[in-house]
Amino acid sequence: xxxxxxxxxxxxxxTSSRRTPxxxxxxxxxxxxxxYRDAILDAAEGLLARRGFEETKMSxxxxxxxxATGTVYNYFTGQEELFxxxxxxxRDKMAATLAPAMSESDPMRRLKAIxxxxxxxxxxxxxxxxxxxxxxxxxxxxxxxxxxxxEAVDHVTKALIATVDExxxxxxxxxxxxxxxxxxxxxxxxxxxxVHWLQRGGDAPLADQASNILKIFQEGAxxx
Amino acid sequence: xxxxxxxxxxxxxxTSSRRTPxxxxxxxxxxxxxxYRDAILDAAEGLLARRGFEETKMSxxxxxxxxATGTVYNYFTGQEELFxxxxxxxRDKMAATLAPAMSESDPMRRLKAIxxxxxxxxxxxxxxxxxxxxxxxxxxxxxxxxxxxxEAVDHVTKALIATVDExxxxxxxxxxxxxxxxxxxxxxxxxxxxVHWLQRGGDAPLADQASNILKIFQEGAxxx
Amino acid sequence: xxxxxxxxxxxxxxTSSRRTPxxxxxxxxxxxxxxYRDAILDAAEGLLARRGFEETKMSxxxxxxxxATGTVYNYFTGQEELFxxxxxxxRDKMAATLAPAMSESDPMRRLKAIxxxxxxxxxxxxxxxxxxxxxxxxxxxxxxxxxxxxEAVDHVTKALIATVDExxxxxxxxxxxxxxxxxxxxxxxxxxxxVHWLQRGGDAPLADQASNILKIFQEGAxxx
Amino acid sequence: xxxxxxxxxxxxxxTSSRRTPxxxxxxxxxxxxxxYRDAILDAAEGLLARRGFEETKMSxxxxxxxxATGTVYNYFTGQEELFxxxxxxxRDKMAATLAPAMSESDPMRRLKAIxxxxxxxxxxxxxxxxxxxxxxxxxxxxxxxxxxxxEAVDHVTKALIATVDExxxxxxxxxxxxxxxxxxxxxxxxxxxxVHWLQRGGDAPLADQASNILKIFQEGAxxx
DNA sequence: CATGAATGAGGCTTCATTCAT
DNA sequence: AATGAATGAAGCCTCATTCAT
Numbered sequence: 001x002x003x004x005x006x007x008x009x010x011x012x013x014x015t016s017s018r019r020t021p022x023x024x025x026x027x028x029x030x031x032x033x034x035x036y037r038d039a040i041l042d043a044a045e046g047l048l049a050r051r052g053f054e055e056t057k058m059s060x061x062x063x064x065x066x067x068a069t070g071t072v073y074n075y076f077t078g079q080e081e082l083f084x085x086x087x088x089x090x091r092d093k094m095a096a097t098l099a100p101a102m103s104e105s106d107p108m109r110r111l112k113a114i115x116x117x118x119x120x121x122x123x124x125x126x127x128x129x130x131x132x133x134x135x136x137x138x139x140x141x142x143x144x145x146x147x148x149x150x151e152a153v154d155h156v157t158k159a160l161i162a163t164v165d166e167x168x169x170x171x172x173x174x175x176x177x178x179x180x181x182x183x184x185x186x187x188x189x190x191x192x193x194x195v196h197w198l199q200r201g202g203d204a205p206l207a208d209q210a211s212n213i214l215k216i217f218q219e220g221a222x223x224x
Numbered sequence: 225x226x227x228x229x230x231x232x233x234x235x236x237x238x239t240s241s242r243r244t245p246x247x248x249x250x251x252x253x254x255x256x257x258x259x260y261r262d263a264i265l266d267a268a269e270g271l272l273a274r275r276g277f278e279e280t281k282m283s284x285x286x287x288x289x290x291x292a293t294g295t296v297y298n299y300f301t302g303q304e305e306l307f308x309x310x311x312x313x314x315r316d317k318m319a320a321t322l323a324p325a326m327s328e329s330d331p332m333r334r335l336k337a338i339x340x341x342x343x344x345x346x347x348x349x350x351x352x353x354x355x356x357x358x359x360x361x362x363x364x365x366x367x368x369x370x371x372x373x374x375e376a377v378d379h380v381t382k383a384l385i386a387t388v389d390e391x392x393x394x395x396x397x398x399x400x401x402x403x404x405x406x407x408x409x410x411x412x413x414x415x416x417x418x419v420h421w422l423q424r425g426g427d428a429p430l431a432d433q434a435s436n437i438l439k440i441f442q443e444g445a446x447x448x
Numbered sequence: 449x450x451x452x453x454x455x456x457x458x459x460x461x462x463t464s465s466r467r468t469p470x471x472x473x474x475x476x477x478x479x480x481x482x483x484y485r486d487a488i489l490d491a492a493e494g495l496l497a498r499r500g501f502e503e504t505k506m507s508x509x510x511x512x513x514x515x516a517t518g519t520v521y522n523y524f525t526g527q528e529e530l531f532x533x534x535x536x537x538x539r540d541k542m543a544a545t546l547a548p549a550m551s552e553s554d555p556m557r558r559l560k561a562i563x564x565x566x567x568x569x570x571x572x573x574x575x576x577x578x579x580x581x582x583x584x585x586x587x588x589x590x591x592x593x594x595x596x597x598x599e600a601v602d603h604v605t606k607a608l609i610a611t612v613d614e615x616x617x618x619x620x621x622x623x624x625x626x627x628x629x630x631x632x633x634x635x636x637x638x639x640x641x642x643v644h645w646l647q648r649g650g651d652a653p654l655a656d657q658a659s660n661i662l663k664i665f666q667e668g669a670x671x672x
Numbered sequence: 673x674x675x676x677x678x679x680x681x682x683x684x685x686x687t688s689s690r691r692t693p694x695x696x697x698x699x700x701x702x703x704x705x706x707x708y709r710d711a712i713l714d715a716a717e718g719l720l721a722r723r724g725f726e727e728t729k730m731s732x733x734x735x736x737x738x739x740a741t742g743t744v745y746n747y748f749t750g751q752e753e754l755f756x757x758x759x760x761x762x763r764d765k766m767a768a769t770l771a772p773a774m775s776e777s778d779p780m781r782r783l784k785a786i787x788x789x790x791x792x793x794x795x796x797x798x799x800x801x802x803x804x805x806x807x808x809x810x811x812x813x814x815x816x817x818x819x820x821x822x823e824a825v826d827h828v829t830k831a832l833i834a835t836v837d838e839x840x841x842x843x844x845x846x847x848x849x850x851x852x853x854x855x856x857x858x859x860x861x862x863x864x865x866x867v868h869w870l871q872r873g874g875d876a877p878l879a880d881q882a883s884n885i886l887k888i889f890q891e892g893a894x895x896x
Numbered sequence: 897c898a899t900g901a902a903t904g905a906g907g908c909t910t911c912a913t914t915c916a917t
Numbered sequence: 918a919a920t921g922a923a924t925g926a927a928g929c930c931t932c933a934t935t936c937a938t
Contacts, residue, residue, distance in 0.1 A: 028938085029900085036901085054278040058929060068903045073930065173445050177436065184416040185440055192412030196405045212401065216409055220444030221397050260919095282912060283921095292920040294914080303912065484898095502726040506933060507900095516899040518935080527933065621893050625884065629868045633888055636864030640856040660849065664857055668892030669845050700917085701921085708922085730908060740924045745909065 037075045039065045044086045049127035053083060090128045095155040097121040102159060107167035108218075114159055115190060116210040122194060123206050129194065160186055189213050261299045263289045268310045273351035277307065314352050319379040321345040326383060331391035332442075338383055339414060340434040346418065347430050357418060384410055413437050485523045487513040492534045497575035501531065538576050543603040545569040550607060555615035556666075562607055563638060564658040570642065571654050577642065608634055637661050709747045711737045716758045721799035725755065762800045767827040769793040774831060779839035780890075786831055787862060788882040794866060795878050801866065832858055861885050 043064035047056040058079055062069045076082040097120070101113035122129040132154075164183040167173040173182065193213055197206050267288035271280040282303055286293040300306040321344070325337035346353040356378075388407040391397040397406065417437055421430050491512035495504040506527055510517040524530040545568070549561035570577040580602075612631040615621040621630065641661055645654050715736035719728040730751055734741045748754040769792070773785035794801040804826075836855040839845040845854065865885055869878050 032938095033901085057927090059927095069929090070904065070931080071902055074901065079929070171447055174447050177440070177445075178420075181417065181420050181436075182440075182445055184420045185413050185445070188412030188414075188416030189409050190412075191415075192408040193405065195412075196402075196408045212405075216401070216406075216444065218444045218446040220440070220442045221401070221406055221409070222442040223395055223398050257918095281910090286921095293912090294921065295919055297913070298918065481897095505931090510900095517933090518900065519898055521934070522897065619895055622895050625888070625893070626868075628871075629865065629884075630888075630893055632864040632868045633861050633893070636860030636862075636867075637857050638860075639863075640860030641853065643860075644850075644853045644856045660853075664849070664854075664892065666892045666894040668888065668890045669849075669854055669857070670890040671843055671846050705922085729906090731906095741908090742910080742925065743923055746922065751908070 033075075036065075036067065036071065040067065040072055040075055040082070041086055041089060044082055045090070045131065046127055048083065048086055049130040056083075058082075086131065090131055091155060093125065093128060094118075094121060094132065098156060098159060107163050107170055108172045110163050111160075111167065111186070111217075112210060112214050114156070114163065115213055116207060118156065118190065119193075119207040119210050122197075126202055130198075157183070157187065186213075186217055189217055257299075260289075260291065260295065264291065264296055264299055264306070265310055265313055268306055269314070269355065270351055272307065272310055273354040280307075282306075310355070314355055315379055317349070317352060318342075318345060318356065322380060322383055331387050331394055332396045334387050335384070335391065335410070335441075336434060336438050338380070338387065339437055340431060342380065342414065343417075343431040343434050346421075350426060353418065354422075357415065381407070381411065410437075410441055413441055481523075484513075484515065484519065488515065488520055488523055488530070489534055489537055492530055493538070493579065494575055496531065496534055497578040504531075506530075534579070538579055539603055541573070541576060542566075542569060542580065546604060546607055555611050555618055556620045558611050559608070559615065559634070559665075560658060560662050562604070562611065563661055564655060566604065566638065567641075567655040567658050570645075574650060578646075605631070605635065634661075634665050637665055705747075708737075708739065708743065712739065712744055712747055712754070713758055713761060716754055717762070717803065718799055720755065720758055721802040728755075730754075758803065762803055763827060765797065765800060766790075766793060766804065770828060770831060779835050779842055780844045782835050783832070783839065783858070783889075784882060784886050786828070786835065787885055788879060790828065790862065791865075791879040791882050794869075798874060802870075829855070829859065858885075858889050861889055 040061065043066075044056065044061045047060055047064060051060075058072055059069050061082070062072050065072070072082065076085060097117050098114060101110060101117040104110040104113045160183040161180060164173060164186065165179040168175050168179055168182070190213060193209055194206070197204070197209070264285065267290075268280065268285045271284055271288060275284075282296055283293050285306070286296050289296070296306065300309060321341050322338060325334060325341040328334040328337045384407040385404060388397060388410065389403040392399050392403055392406070414437060417433055418430070421428070421433070488509065491514075492504065492509045495508055495512060499508075506520055507517050509530070510520050513520070520530065524533060545565050546562060549558060549565040552558040552561045608631040609628060612621060612634065613627040616623050616627055616630070638661060641657055642654070645652070645657070712733065715738075716728065716733045719732055719736060723732075730744055731741050733754070734744050737744070744754065748757060769789050770786060773782060773789040776782040776785045832855040833852060836845060836858065837851040840847050840851055840854070862885060865881055866878070869876070869881070
């Protein structure tokens with residue numbers, strides 16, 4: 001509706017020359033901008049998860065988002081920034097997902113809560129989860145490439161490390177292993193379950209397996 | 225060094241184009257071909273490990289191998305086949321490395337032998353190992369991509385699965401977990417150690433940590 | 449400042465959409481239109497002088513003018529017409545600047561007056577002057593491009609040609625040289641002084657040098 | 673002729689396995705490379721002169737040179753380097769053209785020789801000359817842009833400045849004018865003649881007009 | 897009309913592959 | 918066969934222009 005000629009209330013005479021109040025229009029614009037931005041991010045996220053970083057062309061992202069190629073560049077300066085934004089949003093969502101788990105005070109229970117949260121997240125955001133996994137690989141290779149660059153460790157990884165460390169100090173976990181290595185081991189177990197789940201088709205809910213992981217992690221694989 | 229071909233005596237310049245009997249020449253040819261092929265594979269392997277799949281250009285491979293770009297295409301039909309050949313050779317070397325471990329009859333001892341062999345291999349072929357890790361990530365994403373394609377599971381992975389299965393049946397490992405998941409967990413632990421080792425700079429010998437892994441795998445991380 | 453439009457009294461919010469009688473409103477409209485148009489031209493002029501033709505983007509012009517990109521297209525059909533309009537306005541201003549000089553009847557005095565006017569103009573409108581110089585180069589190359597296109601010779605150039613011609617016929621200037629070439633020579637001298645002035649930083653008033661130019665033009669560079 | 677099977681002289685048995693002697697082949701390659709490079713430079717030169725810097729697309733250069741787009745990038749890293757190379761070759765040719773004039777010891781005669789050389793050059797290389805002129809404009813605008821950048825003054829300009837300076841010190845040219853301004857004035861005169869010549873169609877030989885220029889420069893335009 | 901984001905044609909550049917020598 | 922330059926398809930990005938609000 002471009003021209004609602006009658007302005008019944010006309011709240012403020014000063015702005016009466018504008019058909020739509022500036023504030024409302026700005027709000028609309030803002031919403032539209034966010035919608036576009038999100039659509040692009042969503043499209044990129046899906047493609048990144050499905051095809052990987054190198055196979056994700058800007059034009060494909062634009063098409064998937066239902067916009068023109070140039071539009072993408074109105075929201076992101078370039079490919080790198082777009083992908084980075086996807087990763088960041090991914091990290092943010094993961095961090096948000098993790099938040100409730102972090103309030104658990106007992107370290108072992110917190111570990112379990114973390115894993116449960118993670119898997120709940122994966123159940124709801126398979127694509128994001130796949131990106132995260134890819135990026136983990138990317139991360140470790142980058143590490144090999146520029147061994148001195150920034151750490152950029154995942155929020156989740158950090159949480160695991162801290163919690164494992166705490167559990168070791170509280171005597172709940174064995175003390176004869178570098179906490180970094182131990183938390184890495186837990187990460188490896190988590191990823192193994194994730195991969196296993198993917199290979200199974202990703203149908204069954206993953207969250208149920210959190211206790212499985214911790215069972216293995218805590219008790220080991222030997223016959224009890 | 226693509227040209228180790230020794231030129232025997234070369235009796236007379238006039239007949240030099242037919243110095244060698246046909247059979248011997250064929251043999252020489254064969255050797256030369258193999259030498260070229262290997263040089264190219266070696267170069268590709270190094271670059272793949274160092275720069276990754278997407279950053280490894282055919283011209284760079286050629287240069288690193290000391291041949292012309294076109295030559296690469298005399299030995300491989302294209303980039304994909306070349307990289308595939310590198311991966312295959314990598315898998316073969318891994319399989320060969322694994323062979324002695326497989327002769328161990330007791331499954332638990334065999335598991336430890338496998339891990340030890342793996343880490344010995346990594347100590348000696350860091351580049352190959354890095355490729356393998358990269359490819360693992362690649363593999364799992366590919367899996368997602370063409371979920372119905374070839375299995376292409378690693379020899380090592382197969383060995384682990386079979387051995388874990390055997391150990392479960394012999395009662396050495398807990399029976400309440402899918403053998404695929406259990407062996408995947410072991411793989412995850414192995415990779416976690418590998419990554420940890422990479423992050424530490426990859427200096428210390430990795431083989432020493434085989435027992436560490438199995439300790440965690442068997443006993444778990446809880447305080448004994 | 450595209451909006452100098454003073455809003456008279458604005459008697460009642462309810463009738464605010466019809467504050468002004470139609471004729472007055474038309475007048476206002478006209479003024480507003482001109483104000484916008486001028487703002488855009490001014491912005492374009494500044495950017496053209498500063499960044500050059502190829503580096504001057506429509507969006508930058510709009511921003512500098514304080515309007516939206518699309519608005520520019522309400523006043524000019526496109527980039528070419530806008531730039532052409534800038535050039536035309538530039539030519540017009542030059543012509544206006546030149547007017548007083550043209551009333552001088554003696555050709556030699558008129559030449560000096562023209563040069564003086566030119567330099568006064570440059571002193572006051574450095575940007576326009578720079579555009580004019582740029583366009584001179586552009587012009588001569590365009591000439592080469594579509595050798596048959598419009599003449600589009602500058603008003604100043606025309607004035608110089610006519611005056612030089614007159615001076616030749618009056619015997620004040622040598623007759624053995626094509627008047628076009630002779631006036632071109634004077635133009636060249638003028639431009640040389642302008643460039644020299646630019647390279648010196650463009651600080652000192654340029655108008656003082658008018659007599660220098662005419663000295664060289666009339667007497668030549670040899671020791672008197 | 674790819675396979676001249678008979679190698680009559682066979683100078684050195686060691687290289688007999690190569691059909692074509694390495695040196696000869698290298699020579700051929702070198703020649704071909706130079707031919708390509710020159711073809712590209714020539715094409716770029718023509719387009720730069722005809723269409724200008726901003727209108728000269730890489731693909732057009734390639735097409736004009738009769739090569740594929742990518743080929744251009746085998747010889748120049750990018751557009752900037754290509755254009756720079758054209759300009760450099762242009763400068764070099766100009767410098768070479770100027771060389772004989774510089775051996776003249778008397779400054780006034782040298783000035784005339786320089787102008788004559790310049791015009792001879794223009795007669796033979798109209799395109800290069802046009803590029804030079806464009807670049808002069810470009811140069812002076814660049815100057816305005818980054819007023820502090822490198823000087824990058826033309827060899828010709830330098831020669832003129834030095835010679836004019838010398839002529840002033842020898843008393844042949846008036847001393848009451850900044851030598852830079854005086855040589856600039858001469859440059860302006862030269863360019864004016866060049867432009868005039870272009871506008872006349874560039875048919876008549878330009879070199880004949882060298883004396884005209886110096887006449888004006890030395891004696892001025894007033895009736896003698 | 898003003899707005900300013902969407903559009904998409906078009907430019908520059910890269911690199912896997914081919915091919916004449 | 919080896920060579921290495923030529924090729925051109927394809928990707929990223931810019932920016933003049935359009936158009937819904």
